[in-house]
Amino acid sequence: TQGDSGIQRKGIILGKELARSLGAYTGDLLAMMSPSVRMTPLGIIPKIKMVEVVGIFESKMYEYDSNLAFISLSSAQSLFGMKNRVSGIEIKVDDIDAAGHIAVVIQKKLGAPYFARGWMQMNKNLFSALKLEKITMFIILILIILVAAFNIISTLFMVVMDKAKDIAILKSMGATRASIMKIFSMQGLIIGVCGTALGCLAGFTIVPNLNKIVGFIEQLFDIEAFPSDVYYLDELPSQIQYFDSFLIIVFSILICFLASLYPAWRASRLDPVEGLRYE
Template sequence: QGKLDNLLNSSSSNLNPNSSNLPGILIGKELAKNLGLLYLDEVTIISPLGESTPLGMVPRMKKFQVVGIFESGMYEYDTKWTYISIPSAQRFFQLGNVITGIEVKVANAYEAHHIAEKIKNRLGIAYQVIDWMEMNKNLFSALRLEKIVMFIILILIVLVAAFGIISILIMVVMEKTADIAILKTMGAHARSIMGIFMIDGLFIGIIGTLLGTIGGLLLGWNIQGVAEWVEKVFGINVFPPDIYYIDKIPYQVKVEDITAIIIITITISFLATIFPSWQASRLDPAEALRYE
């Protein structure tokens, strides 16, 4: 049992017929668990391509021996994929010496598209070349849409926080009515009063943004540990592998995304200070001190 790449390298010879005269098969960890299979167990494979006999179509069946159990880290693969040697597959599917496809592993996964284009140009139109991004095009489209939706939700959360800043500043203006009136009677300009409250609100926005950014980064860097803690304490599977196809939570911190979020958040916080600051600057000193 181990990682897929290690097993494919170490067990390649075992995939060929061994002492038990059965061809070997590598099977995913979750699939082996569901079928109750262990190392060196025998398993029967049934092909949807049957054989024509006088009694009708008979399913093509063959026994294999489990020579390895792999864990790829992708739930979709670990529950559905198995590997057998090319000669065994050719005999089982009666392909002769034909190979239906070749999978190329590249050093840099993000260069797969360019490499696929080079292979396509060299082989010509007689062969179909598909890279992993094109094979999972629907998944990536869904992820892009999800990212846009999450960004919109984030903006809405910031707007709610902005209304909180507005409420706080309005309450401060109401509490400091007498102080504002005294400042105005001493010669303070409306612009100065407005500036005081704008700086106050902007300071609240900057502190909140910095604390939120630091908290978000700490949570992102420790997301796997947090998820495991939640699962252990509350018994809740935060990221079910049968839905998200992964056994660990990946994360990537992008400086440009963090910068954009900080700028947008501080800008909205600044705009939120305008109305209560303007309200404070329009305060009539005589009316404010009338009942003091």
């Protein structure tokens, strides 16, 4: 924030993007025009109020920085001809997740014609889009894991074919089907654990440094990866959801293990005579 954090009687605080679009700086005078008009001998004249820019704020949300400005309550009431009335009241709650419940309680107490809305309800379309995006990303992740599982199946099938002689020798020496199956299922499990561990290491390293990586790529290729006027944010927010990560880790390892069972079963069913026939 630049300038005086307190709003003077005739001062205004502009959002960073709004100030840039207006070409306004701290100390400049702006003419504010009200929707209400005055009747004069010269006709209808809009109500205009001169205010001084006393500060510029930045919330890192393009929608707010490009559309919001703050003036004192008395100046706003005078400009809009509202006297001692207000058009709305915003309250800050300690628990943001309880905002919807608090809004319902307030609505019941106030009744009509007043209404109360929580911050999630006010941004319902945005959160609906984010929820859909999260579901889509989860489906894509499942498909990636399934592709990896099919790769494990094909890899183990090739190993079984390549090790047919060794399997036949083990069986001729008294190895049971269960022990053969255990060998190949453990191999699939090890592949899944190692792959998941490498993925976790990469993810837990990249996510906390995501904005630094994006900034480096932007400088390297002279591009703007996430324009604030398109994505509403000047940086990419990221947070590790440990519970979701745990579920994905368990699911990935489980899928890899299950994918190894069929090749392991085929290996355990290999006839030692067939395996040694051409040796």
